[in-house]
Amino acid sequence: MIEIKHLTKTYGDAEDAPRALDDVSLEIADGDIMGIIGMSGAGKSTLVRCINLLERPTSGEIIVDGQDVTGLSGTSLRSYRRRVAMIFQSFGLLSQKTVLSNVCFPFLAANGKVTPENRERALELLDMVGLREKASSYPSQLSGGQQQRVAIARALACDPEYILCDEATSALDPASTNTILKLLRDINRKTGVTVIVITHSMGVVEKICHNVAVLEHGRVVEQGSVADVFANPRSNAAQVLLERVDWDA
Ligand SMILES: Nc1ncnc2c1ncn2[C@@H]1O[C@H](COP(=O)(O)OP(=O)(O)OP(=O)(O)O)[C@@H](O)[C@H]1O
Incomplete structure (x- = not known):
């Protein structure tokens, strides 16, 4: 469980620097698919970068399974980062490496080598995302949706407990978006991995999230089950994101 x-x-x-995050408190339960939604500049990416400690929070705590991780460094930081995989809007694949090498990369980064067992595991993961036959291809030979599926396979290589998806489908067309969202939902069901979905799209939240937190100007202005927030959006931000505002008013 992640407690922020x-x-x-x-x-x-x-002293007068604006707060990208301002007194954010959230709980993300194990096995959840949690959406964090907000308009541009709301602080979503900052929150994600704080959760995986690419950014250090100015104050506050991030408690993962009872341990405050905000002060981690060295090997404990590296092992924490292996528990928290990232998927980005821009896929982040290594263009000079084959699909299989990309999926094997976390093994190389962690152990300095890739064993035959690692390669077998990477092929299983490519099977899971439906791309085993592309193992020898290069990222440039794949569509955006296929590249994101490779990125998901790579994210799973370290058996993470959490997958942070930062606008993972924003660059994709509707059909590829649905494929990626279904894949994430199936992986969550099969493996129990907790998925945190950062997005500005209520459509994405509606399709796969169980719970959602709405960020506005760095603050959580609303949180709850997706069903409740969609049925009765109370914050202005949620109403705007759900397009329930009257633009002519
Ligand atoms: N490295 C940085 N240095 C200074 N200010 C930053 C930095 N990164 C983000 N900010 C500011 O923090 C605030 C939140 O930005 P953030 O990128 O977290 O928002 P976001 O919700 O992810 O936006 P978007 O959807 O446009 O990516 C913004 O006002 C932004 O200008």
């Missing part, structure tokens, strides 16, 4: 307590992040040291 009173998290604040300001960029820079100026």
